[in-house]
Amino acid sequence: MKLFRRGRVLQATFGCNPNSSSLGVDVTFLLFGAAFASALAVVLGALLRREPR
């Protein structure tokens, strides 16, 4: 039996970058750590699927 694997969000960057070099570190999000990142990936994936293209 083949299990159906749902699609995943691999990376999320929020906002826009007005600079030549500010793509680096979003301190605010990085502070929340890996567990928050995993949870956010699931939530973003669910929200994406709800949205018709």
Place this chain on the structure above:
Amino acid sequence: MKIARARPERFGGIVEVESPRALLHVDRQMMRELGYPDSPLWQLPPEGPLSAPREVHVVLSRRCAAGCRGCYVDATPGGAALPFEDACRILDELAAMGVFHVALGGGEAIELDYLFAVASHARRVGITPNLTTSGLGLDAKAAEKCRVFGQINVSVDGVGAAYAAARGFDGFRHAERALRLLRAVKREVGVNCVVSRSSFPHVPEVARLVRKLRLNELELLRFKPVGRGARLDEELTPAQCRELWPMARRLVWRERIRVKLDCSFAPMVFWHRPSAKAAAFFGVQGCVGGDVLAAVQPEGAFTGCSFTARPAADARIPGAMAEAWRSGFSEFRDYAAHAPEPCASCEYLRLCNGGCRAVGTPDPGCPRVQEHRSRLPLPVVAG
């Protein structure tokens, strides 16, 4: 969550959503679930360079009346500028490549009478234009026109006298006025603050200003010895390099503001060993030149980032940028595969990519590199 557009990549695709404004990397299965057809890129291994930059810094001019003592582009009142027609044609080509955002800057882009026409053209072809400005000369009428931009950041390297000390002229009042005018018409307004050896102790004052004016972000940018900055001795001390990440965290907690650090600060963050999984998920990266980011210089050079002078192509020649993207930028893309110590054994190498090329490779500001060099035997000097 409204999807604005998407493009396929080897790993799946990049999806731009409008609210909250975000770029999401998703896997192939998610692209299929969202209704996108299979891409020929999915026949390739998932690892590899992006099919196009996600964003491009378009340096519209080296023209600026301010004369800041550390200007990265060596701007002067009569400096070179990218003509309007060239800027629009380049934007057309970037849109065709699938670029999502452009960062418009200079020089002082607001001094160009066609800045807003360029930004409107970017919108028309589906690219979000963003802007960095000193705020000098920005009036209420110009602020109203700034609605066309996504994010606008005003350069504020210090508050009051600290501004004058950092930039070489007393422009703080003008910058603060510009921030108030812009904030009155839009929410996505923030501050850019260059962190140098001298300005480091004054950064918390800038953070308080961001909170006071209810701005949406504080971006801390590392001082780089580029342009007129090369004549200054303002690179961070080793102690400041180690203190940068703890200071940024304190600013987030104390001021309750969003703080971002530019890509050149990444080695100083990774030295504190944050979660690599979280860093990868939130796109925390060191050098992203020739990968996520590219730049177009006022003279037409297409470069890996605006701090490097080495052109991969002339952006004014039709098709040259797309061709260069496919085959060029090896000095950025191949670093991890051939990295020397101490980068080679660093667990963050794939994220950091050796740090900022504008300051040196491997990055001399990286605490790990500093520790490594301090352990090397001193050279023997023949007597």
